[in-house]
Amino acid sequence: MAAPISSPSSHLSRPVAALLPPPQVPGQPLTALAPMQDVTDLAFMGVIAHYGAPDYFFTEFFRVHAQSQPEKHILRSIDENATGRPIFAQLIGEDLGHLARTAAALLTHNVAGIDLNLGCPAPKVYKKNVGGGLLRDPARVGEILATLRAAVPGLFTVKMRIGFDDTAHFDRLLDLVNEHRVDLLSVHGRTVKEMYRGEVHYDFIARAVARARCPVLANGNIVSAARAAAVLADTRAAGVMIGRHAIRNPWIFRQCREQFEVERVDSNPLTGASASNQRVWVNALHQSKIFRPTLADVRDYIERLYRVTQTPELPERAHVNKMKKYLNFVGQSVDAAGAFLHEMRRAETEADLFAICDRHLLAAGAAEREFSLEPYPGVIARPNCETPSATTDGCSLETVTA
Numbered sequence: 001m002a003a004p005i006s007s008p009s010s011h012l013s014r015p016v017a018a019l020l021p022p023p024q025v026p027g028q029p030l031t032a033l034a035p036m037q038d039v040t041d042l043a044f045m046g047v048i049a050h051y052g053a054p055d056y057f058f059t060e061f062f063r064v065h066a067q068s069q070p071e072k073h074i075l076r077s078i079d080e081n082a083t084g085r086p087i088f089a090q091l092i093g094e095d096l097g098h099l100a101r102t103a104a105a106l107l108t109h110n111v112a113g114i115d116l117n118l119g120c121p122a123p124k125v126y127k128k129n130v131g132g133g134l135l136r137d138p139a140r141v142g143e144i145l146a147t148l149r150a151a152v153p154g155l156f157t158v159k160m161r162i163g164f165d166d167t168a169h170f171d172r173l174l175d176l177v178n179e180h181r182v183d184l185l186s187v188h189g190r191t192v193k194e195m196y197r198g199e200v201h202y203d204f205i206a207r208a209v210a211r212a213r214c215p216v217l218a219n220g221n222i223v224s225a226a227r228a229a230a231v232l233a234d235t236r237a238a239g240v241m242i243g244r245h246a247i248r249n250p251w252i253f254r255q256c257r258e259q260f261e262v263e264r265v266d267s268n269p270l271t272g273a274s275a276s277n278q279r280v281w282v283n284a285l286h287q288s289k290i291f292r293p294t295l296a297d298v299r300d301y302i303e304r305l306y307r308v309t310q311t312p313e314l315p316e317r318a319h320v321n322k323m324k325k326y327l328n329f330v331g332q333s334v335d336a337a338g339a340f341l342h343e344m345r346r347a348e349t350e351a352d353l354f355a356i357c358d359r360h361l362l363a364a365g366a367a368e369r370e371f372s373l374e375p376y377p378g379v380i381a382r383p384n385c386e387t388p389s390a391t392t393d394g395c396s397l398e399t400v401t402a
């Protein structure tokens, strides 16, 4: 199963207060909602918590430079966090003094810890040598880790990719993570140049688990609770971090907990089912214990998301367009032909949008139909992220889908 959450040997010199918050279900692997710019704000985290919170939340990144002050809208996600779960504040930057200053400012808020972004693949970001760009320069990463470690008395965490255009520095980066006593490492198993496309290199996540002294969260294409369990078994990671598939399926963290519980029963020698004649029973148990949302549940999710993202300043047309960015993901599991996606993209008003939802999610028996746990093959969210945009200065839904 997963590595222990906080191995005493790796924290001998750390105060007890720096131990990671425990998972909601004792003994289970951790779950985390991946930080996503323009997505993981106060409203979205509230919606996710409604359907089943992850163990940890991460803010989208606070930009750090000479003139920066922590962005107010991101601070709201910390100050007004009503999810009941801890939230880590993520920073992106490379200036040592300003990183330390910003970490100190954020530590006056109710954060679980400070997280450093070593992964953002947007060219406008990496060209400034921040985010994923830093992975080309392990010496600079070492200085930043040393600075932040000194500035953060509590939990200091890192989220990284496995390299910039290759993995030559990977082991060196992991050694730096150890040297600077990082408390938790999230690894998105792709290089910066691989953006969001192609296979995730879970073998590198397993390598991080073997080499890093802190717990590791496995990240990248974890499409379902079953996939989460398989990735944990393959990598021995301490938990999973899930991004786009939580936008598609906000029940995924609840389903992970249910899946982990079933796996625990399964692996218990007294109740487990290693004999082949028991496998059928175990499969049935798996299916019955894991919540299967219907399309009516999805209609409820969309309505909730619409209400919480509504603000007096946001014109209706812009609000509908904002909704399409989430629905690009949701639509991947509504119907195999992508008909909902096709129609949804043409909505211009709230009335249009909900009429389309009603047609596809409630009418003619649709309400009772199951929402697919994994995206239907070939149903692609748009615009797709295969083409890096030189103009976007972050990881926004404008450029990043699936």
Ligand SMILES: Cc1cc2nc3c(=O)[nH]c(=O)nc-3n(C[C@H](O)[C@H](O)[C@H](O)COP(=O)(O)O)c2cc1C
Residues within 6 Å of the ligand: 034, 035, 036, 037, 038, 039, 059, 060, 061, 090, 117, 118, 119, 120, 159, 188, 219, 220, 221, 222, 241, 242, 243, 244, 245, 395, 396, 397, 400, 401
């Ligand atoms: C819209 C969007 C915004 C993102 N913003 C951030 C960010 O602010 N910080 C960060 O570390 N990663 C960011 N990421 C990367 C995700 O945290 C995650 O590593 C990536 O999406 C792979 O996980 P997934 O396959 O579960 O989505 C972003 C991803 C998306 C799709």
